[in-house]
Amino acid sequence: MKLNIIQKTFASEEEYFLFEEKCELRNELVNGHLIATSGVTFEHNEITLNIFLLLIKLLKELDFKISVEAVKVKNPSGNFFYPDVMVCHPNPHKYYSEAPILLVEVLSESTRTYDLTDKFIQYKQIPNLYYYLCVEPEQQVVIFYFKNAAGEWMTETYSKEADVVNLPQLNTSFTLKDIYKQE
Numbered sequence: 001m002k003l004n005i006i007q008k009t010f011a012s013e014e015e016y017f018l019f020e021e022k023c024e025l026r027n028e029l030v031n032g033h034l035i036a037t038s039g040v041t042f043e044h045n046e047i048t049l050n051i052f053l054l055l056i057k058l059l060k061e062l063d064f065k066i067s068v069e070a071v072k073v074k075n076p077s078g079n080f081f082y083p084d085v086m087v088c089h090p091n092p093h094k095y096y097s098e099a100p101i102l103l104v105e106v107l108s109e110s111t112r113t114y115d116l117t118d119k120f121i122q123y124k125q126i127p128n129l130y131y132y133l134c135v136e137p138e139q140q141v142v143i144f145y146f147k148n149a150a151g152e153w154m155t156e157t158y159s160k161e162a163d164v165v166n167l168p169q170l171n172t173s174f175t176l177k178d179i180y181k182q183e
Contacts, residue, residue, distance in 0.1 A: 043082065141158070
């Protein structure tokens with residue numbers, strides 16, 4: 001499936017936010033192009049909510065904001081995206097964060113390539129970002145991108161229930177079972 005890309009220019013960020021408030025679809029803004037986000041499957045929604053609820057539980061004592069699907073992230077190039085789940089530092093802006101620590105995308109046929117390449121290239125520009133988690137909704141596979149101590153991006157792929165995703169910047173970890181099999 002092809003991404004729906006529309007050329008549109010906005011005079012300011014506020015104009016883009018006003019457009020988004022009135023629009024029925026959510027649109028990411030990348031280099032002056034609107035990219036409409038599509039609907040999701042039950043599996044996608046379930047995995048997204050599992051991750052969101054898991055992070056709420058794990059991070060409840062810490063001073064982080066956690067959002068699901070409806071809050072934007074802004075990169076240093078001025079592009080805006082809707083991650084499926086975001087963990088960020090408290091932020092003064094009501095529409096977006098510029099300081100995410102963890103971004104999560106639940107993959108789909110129509111967005112897999114975009115999420116794993118183009119979006120990741122954009123996300124890597126964000127200085128505070130340490131973790132990018134890409135989750136397959138229909139099979140137990142997680143692609144985990146993380147910054148190492150030297151600030152270089154590394155990747156691990158997990159597929160077993162007992163595999164552990166470590167998030168030292170958030171002082172927590174979880175297993176794939178925690179994502180895929182909520183109790």
